[in-house]
Amino acid sequence: MLIRHADPESTEPVEMDGVKDVTMQVMVGREDDAPNFALRHFVVQPDGHTPLHQHDYEHEVFVVEGTGEAECEGETHIVKAGDVLYIPANDLHQFRNKSDAPFRFLCLVPMTFDCGKPTPGS
């Protein structure tokens, strides 16, 4: 059994076009020999955002702390700690933090997509 604490201090900057002030840590991933899906911890700072993008695999998300905007296919919802989101494959989506406190969430992805390619950040 592997046990790790989701600590904002252990997250690292996400370097990706369209990202602003987002850090991430893979909590369970391919390096742990997890076979099917990866669990990542994201922290979005105030005024930060993930890229507005889409890809051929789904997200399952759990909001750990704070409040953020979740945009998906042109619709935006305010989400808060305790909310669970499902973003289907190919939907255009973005997370934004318009609050004055960190917005933290778990984002899970399948370990592979498109017939076996390793999912980025898995």
Add this chain to the structure above:
Amino acid sequence: MLIRHADPESTEPVEMDGVKDVTMQVMVGREDDAPNFALRHFVVQPDGHTPLHQHDYEHEVFVVEGTGEAECEGETHIVKAGDVLYIPANDLHQFRNKSDAPFRFLCLVPMTFDCGKPTPGS
């Protein structure tokens, strides 16, 4: 995009040999057409526990609230809110709540195991 709040009041009793005072809600599962993995919300009441069991698929777990005992392959660790656990397939495991407050966690499973059988509780 699907958004649901992980609310203890929405969980239902888990009926299974070896379970005591555990409730659960599938937050994202096969009925939502999620293709690869299911996200479930569990609440273990004080003195409650999940079964001591093993199965041919892994768990990825995030502790949402409270403190519990996580036993895996004979070793027991105290886990708390913010901890992430990875329990490999076939490891014998159990969660117990020895505290006086609810112990809540997310537990994720692959949607299928053993060459395509639907995972229980997915």
